Amino acid sequence: MTKEKINLGDVQETLLIPLYYRSLEAQRENPRIDASYDVDLVNKLDYDFSKFTGKLSMEGCVVRSIILDRETQKYINEHPSCIVLNFGCGLCTRTQRLDIKDSKWYNFDFPDTIELRNKLVKEKPNCYNISKSMLDETWPLEVNASADEDILVIVEGVFMYLTEADIKKFINIIQSNYKKVFALIEINPTIVVNNSKYHDSVKETSATFKWGIKYGKDLEKLDKGIKYLEEWNYFDYYENQGILFNIATKISLLKNLSYKIASYEFTAKSE
Template sequence: MNKKSELGSQTVQSTMLLPLWGRATASEKNPEILNDKEAIEIIKNCNYDFSSIAKTFGEFGGICYIVRARRIEDTIRKFIQKHPCATVVNIGAGLDTTFSRVDNGRIRWYNLDLPDAIAFRQKFIPDPSRNTSIAKSLFDISWFDDVAFHPKDGILFISAGVFYYFKEEQLKEIFKAMAHRFPGGELYFDAESRQAVKKSNRMVQKTGNKGAMMYFYVNNVKDIEEWSPNIHAVACEKYFEGIPANREWSSGIRFMMRASDWLKMMKFVHLRFSDK
């Protein structure tokens, strides 16, 4: 059954198609890193021309998407080993398929995204058991009340490719509010350096999307700790660290991975909120 994208092409929400394409195409070639069967199936059933995305981002771009998904999955698995009944909130869920690969049969999962993005998501990924979609903006803090939170069970917030699109002051305020409302919680997300964000903006513009400019970057994770005494940096990790290399990758791709980590262009940030 073909389902045509109804998202506007000049919106941040439409960028959810980029990681979908990346996970589907790159996981077929690199299943040892990520085996995203759902993304592959969605691509087959989605009446959308991905040729422009493929041309712009290429093989390295696809690898970046599966590495991001893998690193987030690994973090979730470690968290739910300690907290098997944890709550996981996927901020800016888009067409993410992580739940199906990490579910232990006990966690509670929430997909938070804007109303049109959630409506689009549910055409392809209906909410399974213990899943709840919240059709609200990240900055509409009424979503706090939609999340069942039991401090003893733990809560982990994840976000992939989302925070780039907001101004630092916006994120500062919502991080502070989350830290106050969800004491003991943790937040894991990807980020880029200031220079990398400039480069990413040029690439996104090549796809024709002029409405998804990126603003937020992380050069020093300690700067985020200064936002609130309740926010603590657990780690700032190299993007490709610990990822198994595929022998079929070109020398150019291997070089870009090493250069990215050496220059700290892309990274993963892990924060923890103070207990009350």
């Protein structure tokens, strides 16, 4: 079988990290997520995955999949005909794991990533891949949705590579086109900014971190139309990493150094 060669930008290359770690999880005796589809994708790629050896990165990628799968399915169950906007989709295989019911699912990413995705991922009906940046103000034109429909926004593994100005622009695009959306966003801790070279997996790429916040609620400071709802700390979901690690992650000061998934409500700006 001829494997697909990888030719991606610096940030785009990081999409291979969660793909690989999900595939490893799938091959465990008792996997916590059904990522068998990811194993097949990894086997189709001509890439040296062996350089990714981060134990904590693997746990983080699996944990965020567990949380996002659960919360996404919960939203779809409650809004079976919703619109899902998945930004920085990479080779996300969430639609393969979930019952997406009658929802319409839009995957957004850079052209090189979408080109690779179109070659490898067989989409379910009502799933669409869009070659546009989340900062492109024209991306809402690609979405068949009225301003007041039930809309779920997913941003996974993306915000850390953006500047605060970029994030404000992205939120403004949403607020300018939709009355209200529910958002699930991966929040990276402030400490990771300027420390990409120490990350146990990202250091193997040329990508760099640019943004982080200490608490999920801190995102509200960017715009009055942002309402923080809830967050899930990765450390609460980690499997046994040893006695010292388990004790340390119960200390609030250290726990706040963890990545999180946070939920929000974004509302349109008042006229």
